[in-house]
Amino acid sequence: MLQIATWKRVLIWAVCAAGLWAAMPNLFYSRVEVHNDAAAAVAARGGDPTPAEAEAIARWPDLLPGTLVNLGLDLRGGAHLLAEVQLADVYAGRMDALWPEVRDALRAERAAIGSFNEGPSEPGTLRIALSNPEGMARALEIVQGMARPVVSLLGPSGNDLEVRAEGSEIIVTFSEAEQAATDERTMRQSLEIIRLRIDKVGTREPTIMRQGANRILIQVPGIGSAAELKALIGTTARLTFHPVVRTGVAGDAPGPRQIAVPASESAEIVYILEEMPVVTGNELTKALPAFDQNNRPAVEFRFNPTGARKFGDYTAANIGQPFAIVLDDEVISAPVIQSHIPGGSGIITGNFTVDGTTQLAAQLSAGALPARMEFLEERTIGPELGQDSIDAGRIAAVVSMLAVLVFMVASYGWFGVIANAALMLNIGLLFGMLSAIGATLTLPGIAGIVLTIGMAVDANVLVFERIREELKTARGPARAIELGYEKALSSIIDANLTTFLIAVILFAVGSGPVRGFSVTLGLGIFTSVFTAVFVTRLMVVTWFEWRRPKTLTV
Amino acid sequence: MRLRLVRENTSFDFFRFWRVTFGASALAVVASIVIFAVQGLNFGIDFRGGTTIRTDGAAEIDIAAWRAAIAPLGLGDVSITEVFDPGFEAGRHVAMVRVQAQEGAEATSPELIAAIETALRTIDPTLTFPAVESVGPKVSGELVTSALMAVGLSLLGVMAYIWVRFEWQFAVGAVVALIHDVVLTIGIFSLFQIRFDLAIIAALLTIIGYSINDTVVVFDRVRENLIRFKQRALTEVLNLSINDTMSRTLMTSGTTLLALVILLVLGGDVIRGFVFAMTWGIVVGTYSSVFVASQILVFLGVKRDWTKGGTAEGPSGTRFAGKDGTGA
Numbered sequence: 001m002l003q004i005a006t007w008k009r010v011l012i013w014a015v016c017a018a019g020l021w022a023a024m025p026n027l028f029y030s031r032v033e034v035h036n037d038a039a040a041a042v043a044a045r046g047g048d049p050t051p052a053e054a055e056a057i058a059r060w061p062d063l064l065p066g067t068l069v070n071l072g073l074d075l076r077g078g079a080h081l082l083a084e085v086q087l088a089d090v091y092a093g094r095m096d097a098l099w100p101e102v103r104d105a106l107r108a109e110r111a112a113i114g115s116f117n118e119g120p121s122e123p124g125t126l127r128i129a130l131s132n133p134e135g136m137a138r139a140l141e142i143v144q145g146m147a148r149p150v151v152s153l154l155g156p157s158g159n160d161l162e163v164r165a166e167g168s169e170i171i172v173t174f175s176e177a178e179q180a181a182t183d184e185r186t187m188r189q190s191l192e193i194i195r196l197r198i199d200k201v202g203t204r205e206p207t208i209m210r211q212g213a214n215r216i217l218i219q220v221p222g223i224g225s226a227a228e229l230k231a232l233i234g235t236t237a238r239l240t241f242h243p244v245v246r247t248g249v250a251g252d253a254p255g256p257r258q259i260a261v262p263a264s265e266s267a268e269i270v271y272i273l274e275e276m277p278v279v280t281g282n283e284l285t286k287a288l289p290a291f292d293q294n295n296r297p298a299v300e301f302r303f304n305p306t307g308a309r310k311f312g313d314y315t316a317a318n319i320g321q322p323f324a325i326v327l328d329d330e331v332i333s334a335p336v337i338q339s340h341i342p343g344g345s346g347i348i349t350g351n352f353t354v355d356g357t358t359q360l361a362a363q364l365s366a367g368a369l370p371a372r373m374e375f376l377e378e379r380t381i382g383p384e385l386g387q388d389s390i391d392a393g394r395i396a397a398v399v400s401m402l403a404v405l406v407f408m409v410a411s412y413g414w415f416g417v418i419a420n421a422a423l424m425l426n427i428g429l430l431f432g433m434l435s436a437i438g439a440t441l442t443l444p445g446i447a448g449i450v451l452t453i454g455m456a457v458d459a460n461v462l463v464f465e466r467i468r469e470e471l472k473t474a475r476g477p478a479r480a481i482e483l484g485y486e487k488a489l490s491s492i493i494d495a496n497l498t499t500f501l502i503a504v505i506l507f508a509v510g511s512g513p514v515r516g517f518s519v520t521l522g523l524g525i526f527t528s529v530f531t532a533v534f535v536t537r538l539m540v541v542t543w544f545e546w547r548r549p550k551t552l553t554v
Numbered sequence: 555m556r557l558r559l560v561r562e563n564t565s566f567d568f569f570r571f572w573r574v575t576f577g578a579s580a581l582a583v584v585a586s587i588v589i590f591a592v593q594g595l596n597f598g599i600d601f602r603g604g605t606t607i608r609t610d611g612a613a614e615i616d617i618a619a620w621r622a623a624i625a626p627l628g629l630g631d632v633s634i635t636e637v638f639d640p641g642f643e644a645g646r647h648v649a650m651v652r653v654q655a656q657e658g659a660e661a662t663s664p665e666l667i668a669a670i671e672t673a674l675r676t677i678d679p680t681l682t683f684p685a686v687e688s689v690g691p692k693v694s695g696e697l698v699t700s701a702l703m704a705v706g707l708s709l710l711g712v713m714a715y716i717w718v719r720f721e722w723q724f725a726v727g728a729v730v731a732l733i734h735d736v737v738l739t740i741g742i743f744s745l746f747q748i749r750f751d752l753a754i755i756a757a758l759l760t761i762i763g764y765s766i767n768d769t770v771v772v773f774d775r776v777r778e779n780l781i782r783f784k785q786r787a788l789t790e791v792l793n794l795s796i797n798d799t800m801s802r803t804l805m806t807s808g809t810t811l812l813a814l815v816i817l818l819v820l821g822g823d824v825i826r827g828f829v830f831a832m833t834w835g836i837v838v839g840t841y842s843s844v845f846v847a848s849q850i851l852v853f854l855g856v857k858r859d860w861t862k863g864g865t866a867e868g869p870s871g872t873r874f875a876g877k878d879g880t881g882a
Contacts (some may be wrong), residue, residue: 506708517760
């Protein structure tokens with residue numbers, strides 16, 4: 001009759017124990033947080049922990065689980081930005097840069113083409129008006145000849161320029177493949193720059209996430225305001241190339257017209273550089289991860305014509321000398337000039353990994369944000385408001401929990417006590433799952449938990465009410481309990497599946513707070529069904545086997 | 555002595571006064587639509603763009619003086635509302651200042667926000683600004699679309715599920731009840747001009763989830779009783795089923811409402827609108843399961859012979875409850 005196989009009993013209790021184990025660190029939130037922060041700081045730096053860090057790490061044993069439920073911005077305070085990257089800016093800039101090149105190429109064949117000039121055009125398009133229509137064929141050929149193949153992940157996919165004639169005008173635009181590749185690169189660079197800038201401030205767990213084709217979501221806990229965050233992101237990186245006088249250690253004094261710049265990998269090493277840069281990042285047009293002739297990871301770069309001239313002259317005169325690349329007052333690399341670099345493009349080799357070159361290329365291209373950003377959403381939440389919300393939510397959760405507990409015992413007696421044990425277990429499991437998946441708890445999320453407290457009893461109520469009914473007709477208490485569970489199951493599944501359906505839709509369509517809520521709601525359904533169908537049943541059966549009551553009052 | 559919300563073996567006739575109950579629901583729906591048409595909703599910045607600034611200070615809030623201080627900035631539509639909460643200690647005054655979206659800009663510029671803050675500080679130097687939020691018109695438009703989509707999709711999803719698990723009449727009944735709940739919630743938000751933002755959409759969807767939960771429990775019992783009592787009249791079977799489940803319905807609604815009312819009082823003002831929507835929705839949703847969803851079944855009639863053909867799942871109610879004591 002009321003039989004549950006031993007392995008099932010073991011499994012059910014094991015699941016409960018695992019859930020509670022995972023939830024446990026949340027009871028010691030600040031302690032675990034301090035431990036995690038210190039451990040992360042030490043891991044990032046790679047050295048030995050300072051005494052303060054060691055003390056922080058010792059506050060929570062490594063053997064115990066250390067993952068916590070993340071607190072959302074509305075609970076912790078901080079700033080939130082949704083930025084839209086103006087991708088079309090990049091086309092406009094590149095098209096403007098293309099004109100001098102096209103002009104020079106056409107000028108060389110002026111005899112065949114006749115005179116021409118740049119016509120007015122929308123950004124991202126180049127219009128060249130020819131005065132002599134007979135020159136069109138040749139001019140078209142020349143401009144088309146300037147197109148280069150686009151290399152994407154899927155291999156070559158056409159040329160970067162689309163050139164066509166319209167009346168007496170040649171119209172040049174970027175091809176779709178080139179636009180897609182450019183957009184992708186612009187987004188990556190923007191993300192990389194933003195990440196670099198925010199990492200500089202060293203705040204805890206910033207979220208920097210791409211959203212859709214052209215948006216970036218930035219959430220930084222603990223920062224004073226969205227305006228501060230914008231200023232931080234908006235600061236352009238200063239990228240300069242300097243001749244290296246010598247390398248030294250921290251504290252070395254630079255000579256006249258020289259500057260001391262620390263290396264990015266260690267503040268102990270200092271480069272003494274000439275103050276006047278040879279070229280600056282404003283003159284760099286491209287930097288890409290590549291490989292050198294020995295197949296070692298390297299970074300390939302290209303200057304614009306003026307930068308190329310300066311760079312060519314300097315490299316010709318200084319072969320064998322180190323050359324420092326300085327980003328935001330740090331030397332990120334000081335390669336040795338291997339040869340004269342005439343064409344304005346070159347390659348930086350060194351002790352790089354593939355990841356390293358990707359990052360360096362991004363940093364180099366990342367001199368400044370590649371495109372303007374428009375801010376669609378800005379939110380600042382003060383930490384005190386977040387704390388108020390946490391306090392209010394905690395009090396509400398505790399009080400409503402107590403109220404529900406009392407209510408259940410008053411209504412169902414001993415069975416109410418069992419339901420209450422399951423309810424508390426339920427909350428524990430919910431926190432365990434939230435921690436395990438690294439979910440972020442927001443204010444609506446807390447409301448979701450409180451709602452779960454209310455609704456979690458539903459499944460148990462369904463069962464208990466059914467047992468009550470069956471007691472009137474069934475043969476003995478054991479049969480009534482069995483039938484109660486059996487018959488209530490259909491309702492429990494139907495009712496919870498529909499609610500779960502809603503949670504899934506909320507998660508898929510919603511954003512921000514709605515999403516946070518849907519996660520707690522959805523997980524809450526899981527845990528409440530699990531506790532009602534498996535755990536309370538097991539508790540009831542265990543109790544029944546122990547007491548063997550002849551009659552039953554629910 | 556056990557607490558009983560409902561006496562044992564109740565036998566209310568829930569359809570006796572159907573003209574009154576269903577009429578009241580119909581009237582409330584019409585009234586909600588009219589109120590909505592007349593005064594619309596007090597949309598938050600999530601849906602119409604603009605900026606809200608939360609202020610926190612020691613001085614009494616004189617809204618006229620605040621308006622006068624901000625007026626020289628020429629911001630267009632500005633609304634100032636004081637926020638009250640039992641959690642605030644005496645002498646603490648919190649307000650929300652909302653400024654419309656500015657021409658030619660997505661999010662409001664930091665300079666403008668700083669200007670507003672400076673202007674307000676001339677009145678109350680102790681003011682702090684614990685939250686500043688700004689949403690551009692572009693995003694707010696998208697948020698409206700995605701919110702409508704979420705509500706529409708959930709209604710469709712629920713309808714499809716019930717149709718598959720029950721019969722089409724049940725699906726119609728359930729969805730009419732859900733629309734009833736959503737419309738009534740929008741109606742009360744319009745009536746009291748409570749701020750309607752993204753979180754309220756989440757609340758609406760939860761109401762849909764809760765209400766359907768309630769309806770399904772009743773329907774499940776209806777299906778079971780239809781099989782047991784093949785000869786009885788439909789209203790009789792419906793009445794029996796609602797009476798059977800009444801105790802459970804009130805217990806669950808009771809505990810959930812208990813939790814929500816406590817949250818409403820103690821949960822702080824930031825989520826009050828959200829919790830209010832949920833509380834209201836649960837009252838309305840519980841009512842509609844009985845007086846709307848089941849009433850629709852009475853109107854539409856249902857197939858009485860569940861034994862052959864029609865449903866593919868065999869005798870209903872046994873689908874998830876096998877003889878082997880499903881589950882554990």
